[in-house]
Amino acid sequence: xxxxxxxxxxxxxxxxxxxxxxxxxxxxxxxxxxxxxxxxxxxxxxxxxxxxxxxxxxxxxxxxxxxxxxxxxxxxxxxxxxxxxxxxxxxxxxxxxxxxxxxxxxxxxxxxxxxxxxxxxxxxxxxxxxxxxxxxxxxxxxxxxxxxxxxxxxxxxxxxxxxxxxxxxxxxxxxxxxxxxxxxxxxxxxxxxxxxxxxxxxxxxxxxxxxxxxxxxxxxxxxxxxxxxxxxxxxxxxxxxxxxxxxxxxxxxxxxxxxxxxxxxxxxxxxxxxxxxxxxxxxxxxxxxxxxxxxxxxxxxxxxxxxxxxxxxxxxxxxxxxxxxxxxxxxx
Amino acid sequence: xxxxxxxxxxxxxxxxxxxxxxxxxxxxxxxxxxxxxxxxxxxxxxxxxxxxxxxxxxxxxxxxxxxxxxxxxxxxxxxxxxxxxxxxxxxxxxxxxxxxxxxxxxxxxxxxxxxxxxxxxxxxxxxxxxxxxxxxxxxxxxxxxxxxxxxxxxxxxxxxxxxxxxxxxxxxxxxxxxxxxxxxxxxxxxxxxxxxxxxxxxxxxxxxxxxxxxxxxxxxxxxxxxxxxxxxxxxxxxxxxxxxxxxxxxxxxxxxxxxxxxxxxxxxxxxxxxxxxxxxxxxxxxxxxxxxxxxxxxxxxxxxxxxxxxxxxxxxxxxxxxxxxxxxxxxxxxxxxxxx
Ligand SMILES: Cc1ncc(C[n+]2csc(CCOP(=O)(O)OP(=O)(O)O)c2C)c(N)n1
Ligand SMILES: [Mg+2]
Numbered sequence: 001x002x003x004x005x006x007x008x009x010x011x012x013x014x015x016x017x018x019x020x021x022x023x024x025x026x027x028x029x030x031x032x033x034x035x036x037x038x039x040x041x042x043x044x045x046x047x048x049x050x051x052x053x054x055x056x057x058x059x060x061x062x063x064x065x066x067x068x069x070x071x072x073x074x075x076x077x078x079x080x081x082x083x084x085x086x087x088x089x090x091x092x093x094x095x096x097x098x099x100x101x102x103x104x105x106x107x108x109x110x111x112x113x114x115x116x117x118x119x120x121x122x123x124x125x126x127x128x129x130x131x132x133x134x135x136x137x138x139x140x141x142x143x144x145x146x147x148x149x150x151x152x153x154x155x156x157x158x159x160x161x162x163x164x165x166x167x168x169x170x171x172x173x174x175x176x177x178x179x180x181x182x183x184x185x186x187x188x189x190x191x192x193x194x195x196x197x198x199x200x201x202x203x204x205x206x207x208x209x210x211x212x213x214x215x216x217x218x219x220x221x222x223x224x225x226x227x228x229x230x231x232x233x234x235x236x237x238x239x240x241x242x243x244x245x246x247x248x249x250x251x252x253x254x255x256x257x258x259x260x261x262x263x264x265x266x267x268x269x270x271x272x273x274x275x276x277x278x279x280x281x282x283x284x285x286x287x288x289x290x291x292x293x294x295x296x297x298x299x300x301x302x303x304x305x306x307x308x309x310x311x312x313x314x315x316x317x318x319x320x321x322x323x324x325x326x327x328x329x330x331x332x
Numbered sequence: 333x334x335x336x337x338x339x340x341x342x343x344x345x346x347x348x349x350x351x352x353x354x355x356x357x358x359x360x361x362x363x364x365x366x367x368x369x370x371x372x373x374x375x376x377x378x379x380x381x382x383x384x385x386x387x388x389x390x391x392x393x394x395x396x397x398x399x400x401x402x403x404x405x406x407x408x409x410x411x412x413x414x415x416x417x418x419x420x421x422x423x424x425x426x427x428x429x430x431x432x433x434x435x436x437x438x439x440x441x442x443x444x445x446x447x448x449x450x451x452x453x454x455x456x457x458x459x460x461x462x463x464x465x466x467x468x469x470x471x472x473x474x475x476x477x478x479x480x481x482x483x484x485x486x487x488x489x490x491x492x493x494x495x496x497x498x499x500x501x502x503x504x505x506x507x508x509x510x511x512x513x514x515x516x517x518x519x520x521x522x523x524x525x526x527x528x529x530x531x532x533x534x535x536x537x538x539x540x541x542x543x544x545x546x547x548x549x550x551x552x553x554x555x556x557x558x559x560x561x562x563x564x565x566x567x568x569x570x571x572x573x574x575x576x577x578x579x580x581x582x583x584x585x586x587x588x589x590x591x592x593x594x595x596x597x598x599x600x601x602x603x604x605x606x607x608x609x610x611x612x613x614x615x616x617x618x619x620x621x622x623x624x625x626x627x628x629x630x631x632x633x634x635x636x637x638x639x640x641x642x643x644x645x646x647x648x649x650x651x652x653x654x655x656x657x658x659x660x661x662x663x664x665x666x667x668x669x670x671x672x
Binding site: 033123299 | 386387388389436437439440446447448449450451452453465466467468469498499500501502503529530531532536537538602603658659661663664665668
């Protein structure tokens with residue numbers, strides 16, 4: 001075992017997939033010569049050259065559309081969006097084109113591409129560079145949404161994403177980049193399948209389902225809640241939200257009877273609302289008390305540090321939501 | 333584009349320092365004061381960023397002052413302006429109070445947007461400042477919309493929009509150029525060509541080296557100028573504004589300049605050499621203007637007094653901003669919708 005950063009884990013996955021499969025190439029802004037604004041694609045151009053690590057102008061609609069086109073011919077493009085917020089500039093190519101292609105063509109043409117990049121708040125980037133986008137993507141059938149929280153999961157899931165025959169959105173939270181975690185040795189191949197959640201902390205009083213950076217915040221919250229209030233929280237890392245592994249959530253709630261879903265995208269019509277709705281539809285008997293959700297409050301993310309902290313569903317807000325969930329009376 | 337920046341580029345610039353009339357020395361002196369003020373504000377912000385007091389992405393306009401100061405004198409206060417995340421200089425040149433500007437960047441309650449917008453979203457409609465933008469290219473159709481509104485109302489206001497060389501490759505730019513030209517909108521498109529798009533030299537990703545030639549395909553009038561020479565900027569913008577007001581349609585101006593600081597605070601600048609930056613210091617707007625003033629009889633002492641006055645003023649503004657309170661927590665939830 002060794003430890004790497006989240007950035008390093010992604011860089012390794014990219015390098016290995018590029019080595020293994022000549023149809024894989026990367027395209028995006030500042031990813032080649034510079035190695036990516038966040039250094040995620042560092043030195044990949046040295047190994048694979050400018051034909052496979054392509055520096056683009058600021059033309060998201062153009063290069064996203066080109067990735068869709070290349071993928072339609074069987075290539076496996078990996079597109080980096082420098083900030084995930086910029087998906088809005090090229091939304092037609094992602095949703096109306098890439099995501100729907102397989103369906104519209106009755107399965108005649110598929111689009112094996114990955115869109116990856118960082119998103120999320122916490123660094124005072126303000127309204128146009130801080131939003132979490134996963135719930136929006138989940139509204140469009142045809143694209144998978146992968147949201148790893150640890151270096152191990154990031155590498156294993158990115159490899160699966162590249163090999164997947166569908167468009168996959170791979171989300172890296174900007175607060176995760178310098179976190180470190182245990183990894184198998186560099187020459188030990190492994191993958192993590194898309195669509196399988198993972199219990200990251202065992203507990204007995206309630207289930208907290210989350211992913212990406214909120215997972216780290218939830219784990220810290222759980223430790224503190226145990227120490228301060230004697231509450232035992234089981235933390236389920238969803239790892240992908242499309243597909244959504246409800247079975248793992250149900251298995252956990254069967255044990256705890258209470259459920260709180262937490263995520264950083266908007267609470268309103270967000271993935272937490274979906275999780276809560278599904279358990280009511282599919283397995284209400286597992287709940288001993290009402291299921292709840294915590295997401296981003298209905299506001300854009302401000303630059304001012306203290307205001308950003310008020311809004312983000314991180315440790316302080318998670319602890320409050322857990323206590324609230326525990327306080328909610330059981331069903332009669 | 334020739335390797336060595338403004339000096340070399342004036343060989344291809346259509347308007348050079350020799351071809352514009354001289355401005356009165358008083359006016360130039362005021363321009364010097366404003367340029368130096370912008371420089372000091374930006375330098376102070378970089379220091380604050382280094383000490384961790386500013387988060388996110390903060391882009392300074394050190395080296396770009398010429399375009400802002402030349403523009404501000406050439407336009408009316410009512411004229412609309414939109415710009416990029418690199419927009420502190422336009423706002424200050426149009427009269428934004430440095431105190432409120434710095435407070436905003438720090439996320440404080442006295443900022444012009446209560447600390448919610450920050451460095452990338454400078455705005456003050458009372459000064460015609462209709463917004464900086466964090467999305468490359470997004471401010472350009474908005475400015476054209478302001479010009480369209482002026483045309484519909486017939487109120488004689490024009491719009492100017494600033495963008496970088498890198499923005500030329502956003503599709504929305506070209507959609508806007510065509511409509512603005514076809515509808516003869518009263519707008520000036522000002523490209524601050526600093527030859528870099530973040531960490532990428534523009535020549536690496538552009539099929540065309542001379543930005544100003546693009547819009548000629550749309551039938552638009554376009555010029556390339558030395559954007560570091562404030563007199564050149566002034567006269568070019570003034571003439572374009574007169575044409576726009578007279579209903580003669582848009583002008584595209586490519587002002588050659590150079591950003592002397594990193595793309596944003598914290599940029600390690602591994603993509604360019606010290607020598608390159610050093611060479612550019614010889615052609616930067618403050619040096620160009622200072623030399624003009626000295627040539628035209630203004631003493632070094634006079635300029636020194638201006639600088640000292642500005643230093644004190646900016647120091648006071650930094651102090652004010654740092655002492656400004658944080659916004660109330662409740663502000664996090666307000667302003668999502670306008671109140672009736
Ligand atoms: C749609 C979009 N894509 C990418 C970015 C990230 N980005 C911010 S500034 C920038 C470079 C812009 O270069 P240029 O237009 O030349 O302006 P400069 O920064 O040099 O003033 C990029 C790629 C963004 N903000 N918006
Ligand atoms: Mg530029």
